[in-house]
Amino acid sequence: MLVPLPVREVMQSPARTIDPDKSVVEAARRLRDEGIGSLVVERDGDCVGIITESDVVAVTAEEGDTRALTVGDVMATALVTIGPDADIEVAVERLRTHGVKKLPVVEDGELVGIVTTTDISRYVPHLAHPKPSREVKPERRRFTRPDTLYENDDWEFESYGTADGIDVGDHVRFSKTLSEADVERFAEVSGDTNRLHLDDAFAEASRFGRRIVHGTLVSGIISAALARLPGMTIYLSQELSYRGPVDIGERVTAHCEVVEQLQANRFRLATAVDDADGDCVVEGDAVVISDPIPETG
Numbered sequence: 001m002l003v004p005l006p007v008r009e010v011m012q013s014p015a016r017t018i019d020p021d022k023s024v025v026e027a028a029r030r031l032r033d034e035g036i037g038s039l040v041v042e043r044d045g046d047c048v049g050i051i052t053e054s055d056v057v058a059v060t061a062e063e064g065d066t067r068a069l070t071v072g073d074v075m076a077t078a079l080v081t082i083g084p085d086a087d088i089e090v091a092v093e094r095l096r097t098h099g100v101k102k103l104p105v106v107e108d109g110e111l112v113g114i115v116t117t118t119d120i121s122r123y124v125p126h127l128a129h130p131k132p133s134r135e136v137k138p139e140r141r142r143f144t145r146p147d148t149l150y151e152n153d154d155w156e157f158e159s160y161g162t163a164d165g166i167d168v169g170d171h172v173r174f175s176k177t178l179s180e181a182d183v184e185r186f187a188e189v190s191g192d193t194n195r196l197h198l199d200d201a202f203a204e205a206s207r208f209g210r211r212i213v214h215g216t217l218v219s220g221i222i223s224a225a226l227a228r229l230p231g232m233t234i235y236l237s238q239e240l241s242y243r244g245p246v247d248i249g250e251r252v253t254a255h256c257e258v259v260e261q262l263q264a265n266r267f268r269l270a271t272a273v274d275d276a277d278g279d280c281v282v283e284g285d286a287v288v289i290s291d292p293i294p295e296t297g
Contacts, residue, residue, distance in 0.1 A: 225255070
């Protein structure tokens, strides 16, 4: 589950509206001048459709002269809406299910805003990224000798690939328990002494109702997984979306899969961390350099 976040906190309000009897030319002018991507179509206070930049472009390409057309001639009438108190995860699912990019927000029959894929992507950027596979492809070979200095009895990992170095389709998993000591050490080393992670009484009054592990500590397990790919993996970038909390003492598992080769030694990976129940709590993608292991004497 995503961290609870209602549509009300994400939506644009008020939503811009237009009458269905207005001309397409006027709608196009407003979209341009107001710097917006859509207008909700209202008649007598009721939402009856939506017109977007894409609609205007499509009808212009098809008809050429649009001066005689009204908004009602062009608008999409199969309107998909959502309530302001719905969780953002519901909005994500509705956008995906209906194949739309904008949801008018309606409360008690009244239009109160609009939420778009762009709005939501600011909070859940993982929507734009592929998910790492949880299944190992049968042609991949398991590597059991990572290029790390040491291992710990609590840690578990599996790295699958086709040869030395990495290639598209290679996958690595790494699991560890995030203990009380881990949280305390991370707070001291990083300086993040937020009481949500360290003070039971304080955390009980939060939206989580309990202490939770630092989000950055959870996402750091992705780095541990990448260290167990063949070769020497160097981070260039990491984009993340935090989808849910992790309890102190919980075991988490990072999954990383190479999904694209960008240059000879640069790769993009889908990355994720699952909690003990197998639910995704962190998701995003990374770009890395894969160098040969340096020779040492």
